[in-house]
Amino acid sequence: MLISGKAEYVSWTPERDYLDIEGDNLEQVPSPKTIVTHYNLKYLPNNVFKKRVKIVHVSRNPKSVAVSMYHYLKATGHYGNHFPQTFSEFLPLFLYEDNHVYQYWFSFTQEVETFCRENPDYPLINIKYEELKMANLSLQKPHKEIKRLAQFLQIEASDTLVDEMISKCEISRLRIARGDEGAGGKPSLYRKGVVSDWKNWFTVADNEVFDKVLEEKMAGSNLTFEY
Numbered sequence: 664m665l666i667s668g669k670a671e672y673v674s675w676t677p678e679r680d681y682l683d684i685e686g687d688n689l690e691q692v693p694s695p696k697t698i699v700t701h702y703n704l705k706y707l708p709n710n711v712f713k714k715r716v717k718i719v720h721v722s723r724n725p726k727s728v729a730v731s732m733y734h735y736l737k738a739t740g741h742y743g744n745h746f747p748q749t750f751s752e753f754l755p756l757f758l759y760e761d762n763h764v765y766q767y768w769f770s771f772t773q774e775v776e777t778f779c780r781e782n783p784d785y786p787l788i789n790i791k792y793e794e795l796k797m798a799n800l801s802l803q804k805p806h807k808e809i810k811r812l813a814q815f816l817q818i819e820a821s822d823t824l825v826d827e828m829i830s831k832c833e834i835s836r837l838r839i840a841r842g843d844e845g846a847g848g849k850p851s852l853y854r855k856g857v858v859s860d861w862k863n864w865f866t867v868a869d870n871e872v873f874d875k876v877l878e879e880k881m882a883g884s885n886l887t888f889e890y
Contacts, residue, residue: 665809665818666695670827672840682707701766704778715786717816720775723792724888725768726861726873729757732765733864734854750864758876769880776886788815793858793889858889 664670680692682700689698700707704718711718723731733753737746747753760767779787788811795808806825813820830836834856841852865873 664824664828664831665813665816665820666697668818668824670824670831672831703766703771703774705774712785718785718787719790719812719815720787721790721792722772722775722886722888724861724890725772725877726865726870726890727792727858728768729754729873730861730864731854732757735852736765738854751866751869754869754873758873772886773881773884776884786815788812791889796856796858861890 680689680696680698682689682698682702689696692698710716730750733747733750736742740746747756756763757768760770775789778785779789790808790812806829809825809828810820813825834853837856838853
């Protein structure tokens with residue numbers, strides 16, 4: 664929406680622009696290309712760095728990531744009957760590298776932080792999910808994070824456009840626009856879109872274990888998150 668200058672949904676399936684899924688067909692994506700990926704930086708094509716392609720890194724606090732991943736994998740039926748039925752049973756799959764599912768949050772996040780530290784002049788911006796949501800709820804104009812992203816992309820974004828974008832990106836409207844429906848009719852991608860829902864899923868014991876692993880795995884990190 665920032666690049667087009669219009670608060671309009673794209674007419675194609677967004678997965679078309681996923682490097683993870685359509686890597687061989689990205690030449691067909693119109694310029695300027697907006698390519699989405701879950702890949703670690705080390706797995707990106709070399710030309711990304713040779714051409715100094717701008718990178719927008721979106722992060723979210725790991726407790727919310729764990730809850731979101733649990734619901735997404737459960738709703739999409741990725742692991743069938745073998746998937747843990749409760750969040751507490753799922754949590755070890757998120758916390759421990761030997762048996763984790765999909766992308767391991769800790770090493771991924773550490774890699775981005777190391778890259779930023781070793782390449783301070785590289786055009787990479789870190790955007791936090793929670794700060795986008797807080798900007799949304801604050802009703803302050805201009806909305807800080809979207810304006811910051813626009814400045815990074817060297818795009819003019821009026822307050823009116825930003826307001827319209829925020830409205831179009833409300834979770835309920837995205838769910839309808841995408842026809843998002845997972846197993847049992849429940850949304851798989853656009854579930855709640857809130858900041859602190861993890862507190863409804865972690866037991867006291869879960870939280871203690873998570874905090875211990877987080878402290879060990881992220882020792883020396885300067886990253887902070889809104890919980």
